[in-house]
Amino acid sequence: MSQQDPTAVQTAVPEVDGAPSAPQGDGPVTSVAANDTNAAEAEAPGTAESLDTGEIDQDAPVVLDDLGGQSLSDAIDATIVDFDEGGLVSGTVVKIDSDEVLLDIGYKSEGVIPSKELSIRNDVNPADVVDLGEQVEALVLQKEDKDGRLILSKKRAQYERAWGKIEELKAAEGVVEGPVIEVVKGGLILDIGLRGFLPASLVDLRRVRDLHPFVGRTLQAKIIELDKNRNNVVLSRRAYLEETQREQRDEFLANLKPGEVRKGVVSSVVNFGAFVDLGGMDGLVHVSELSWKHVDHPSSVVQVGDEVTVQVLDVDLSRERISLSLKATQQDPWQEFATGHQVGELVYGRVTKLVPFGAFVQVGDGIEGLVHISEMAVHHVEAPEQVVTPGEELWVKIIDIDLDRRRISLSIKQAAEGGVVAAEYQDLYGEHAYDEQGNYIGPDYTTDEHAEAPEAGAGSPAAEASVPAEAAETGETAETGETADTGETGEAPETPAS
Secondary structure (H helix, E strand, C coil): CCCCCHHHHHHCCCEECCEECCCCCCCHHHHHHHHHHHHHHHHHHHCCECCCCCCECCCCCCCCCCCCCCCHHHHHHHCCCCCCCCCEEEEEEEEECCCEEEEECCCCCCEEEEHHHCCCCCCCCHHHHCCCCCEEEEEEEECCCCCCCEEEEHHHHHHHHHHHHHHHHHHCCCEEEEEEEEEECCEEEEECCCEEEEEHHHCCCCCCCCCHHHCCCEEEEEEEEEECCCCEEEEEHHHHHHHHCHHHHHHHHHHCCCCCEEEEEEEEEECCEEEEECCCCEEEEEHHHCCCCCCCCHHHCCCCCCEEEEEEEEEECCCCEEEEECHHHCCCHHHHHHHHCCCCCEEEEEEEEEECCEEEEEEECCEEEEEEHHHCCCCCCCCHHHCCCCCCEEEEEEEEEECCCCEEEEECCCHHHCCCECHHHHHHHCHHHECCCCCECCCCCCCCCCCCCCCCCCCCHHHHCCCCCCCHHHCECCCCCEECCCCCECCCCCCCCC
């Protein structure tokens, strides 16, 4: 073969789609192609090829070895983070499922955060807690579970971070703040970075019966108990309120004087009384100060929300306690009875209780008097039940009133001897209600021969009961209650007329 110009040989090589095509025949052309291939291989490590054009960046630096003598496996291991169980790691949320979240922390595989480990709140939707791409801190629970997965916990990392802050606040007697996330037995749960328990009795200055309206509200509270081993944090909002309102409370107590009459609202009812909000502080109305009557339970007198007028009995500045009275603002029934009645008057009553020495008879609203056994009948009485029974209604005469001791002495046998009825009975049983023979004819009796006298005492309690067993004036016998002279029964209550 004759000598040829190498340049001419290269020019003679046709191109197909920008690459040299296979040469025809043999000779220097084959040698030139081989040299071009070797040159391309030599330049490959340091070139940057465009995917769009296929062109080679001639200015890119050529790097033959950037590991610095380190093996490829060592270089890969160096990119993986190192951690231990119980340690804190940080990563990026790469996937959110209904029951778990995947977190890329730079480990050989993504870490898994189960939904129950996402938040201190119960039954949360993972999508409501984290977002894709969000940076999250988590605590390593297991480097490898039975399925070979890395198990993480976001809420425990949050707990570890929060606990240090909580301890600092407790030492400094500071205040924590967080939303109410749950109502549990006995109180509320606050999210303060961990689950803080707020007992129902410490939610407010006075006890709150319904805690559900507090859910979602952000509350401030003092830390009163801390136990990391038991994961126990007890809070008190009442302590916070008392501290912030102490100046107002001190001023309120200083201006409150015994004997004052104040308006308030019943804030709570308990077995021993009722608490009344006076507008800044609560005072206690003891059960004995609720009513002049006997009170079985405070709820029979007042209910939560009732507006009441009370009198201040005592103010204890050292204990910050206020004693109140509801009955002191009401008419004393004993005083009222003593003012409206005199010894010797006849009153109508109901037997409430029998005792060995006599019987108690209710003669007014909340007023009971004693009929001593010696005043039950003209004859000797061995036991009260021989004459009266509980619930029986009858006339009695007032023989003594002791207002200071709140005692009234009554007599059944003297009522049978006659007397003047008390003022409240005059319309029905005054002298005008009896004929000349002493027979009861009623308050509306008329002499018109065509008119009929109405039933005596219709509509009154007396109209339902018989006269006293020993009503001597009407001739009734002690045992049958029948009228000896006329044979009439004691259906209409007759009382001795003066």
